[in-house]
Amino acid sequence: MKSLALGALLLALACRSGPPPGAPFPFQEAMCPGDQDLTLGAVLRDCPPWRTGIVSAAAQIYHSYAIERSGVPFTVGVDDEKRIHYIGTTDPRFVTPEGISVGSTLADVRRAGGAAVFVEPGWAAHSALPSGWHAAFTEGAPRDRSRVAFLFRRD
Numbered sequence: 001m002k003s004l005a006l007g008a009l010l011l012a013l014a015c016r017s018g019p020p021p022g023a024p025f026p027f028q029e030a031m032c033p034g035d036q037d038l039t040l041g042a043v044l045r046d047c048p049p050w051r052t053g054i055v056s057a058a059a060q061i062y063h064s065y066a067i068e069r070s071g072v073p074f075t076v077g078v079d080d081e082k083r084i085h086y087i088g089t090t091d092p093r094f095v096t097p098e099g100i101s102v103g104s105t106l107a108d109v110r111r112a113g114g115a116a117v118f119v120e121p122g123w124a125a126h127s128a129l130p131s132g133w134h135a136a137f138t139e140g141a142p143r144d145r146s147r148v149a150f151l152f153r154r155d
Contacts, residue, residue, distance in 0.1 A: 029051065029052050029064050029065055029066040029075065030047065030048045030049065030050055030051050030052075030065055030066070031048075031065070031066050031067070031068075032044055032046065032047040032048075032065045032066070032067045032076070033045075033046050033047075033067075034067055034068045034069055036067055036076075038067065038069060038074065038076065038084070038087055039084065040084055040085065040087070040153060040154070040155045041083060041084060041155065042083070042084050043081065043082050043083050043084070044065060044076065044078055044082040044084065045082075047065055047082060050063035050064065050065065050078070052064050053077075054075050054077040054086060054088070055123065056077045056085065056086035056088075056152070056154050057120065057123055057154070058120050058121060058122035058123040059122075062077030062078055062079060062085055062086055063077065063078050063079070063080070063082075064076065064077050064078075065078065071093065072089060072091045072093050072094045073089065073091055074087055074088065074089045074094075075087075075088050075089070077154075085154060085155050086152065086153070086154040086155075087152065087153045087154075088150055088151065088152035088153075089102070089150065089151055089152075090102055090149065090150045094151060096112075096129055096131050096133045096135075096151060097129075097130075097131040097133075098112035098113060098114075098129050098130060098131060098133075099112060100112055100114075100129060100133070100135050100148065100151070101148070101151070102147075102148050102149065102150060102151060103147050103148060104135065104147065104148045105144060105145055105146065105147055105148075106127070106135075106137065106142045106143060106144050106145070106146045106147075106148075107144040107145070109127050109129070109135045109148065110127075110144075112129060112130075113129065113130045114127035114128065114129050114135060115127050115128040115129075117137070117141075117142055119140065119141060124136040124137060124138055124149070124150075125137045125138075125139070125140065125141065125142050126152075132153055133151050133152070133153055134151065134152050134153065134154075135148045135151060136148065136149055136150045136151065136152060137149055
């Protein structure tokens, strides 16, 4: 009986525990100042310690930061020296130089000069655009009507 009561008390305390109001979610990306150089190979500055990672390929994880540029949030993947190896966004307000954004179709990507779709098992299918951005699709084999889920650049 005592162990049942103790178990119920521990369960109740566990259900009530959590971060204090206003505290960041444990898996929320740390924010960096928005005036960073967002090019591959650049080094981030004035950023807090990283708290999360971003899967930037089927077998690659980098430390990640959130950086907002002109109201558009980007996820930036960096190595231990905070050198940028991945930049991505799911925000439809970002438009590549070719006119592609999240929500564009594969047919749009092809018309914009996108390369043949490369299916990267365990991650995404994507098409490289002439600007160096990639239009990514989260379904196995995208079709002309498939929509871009996110845009990214990586080295």
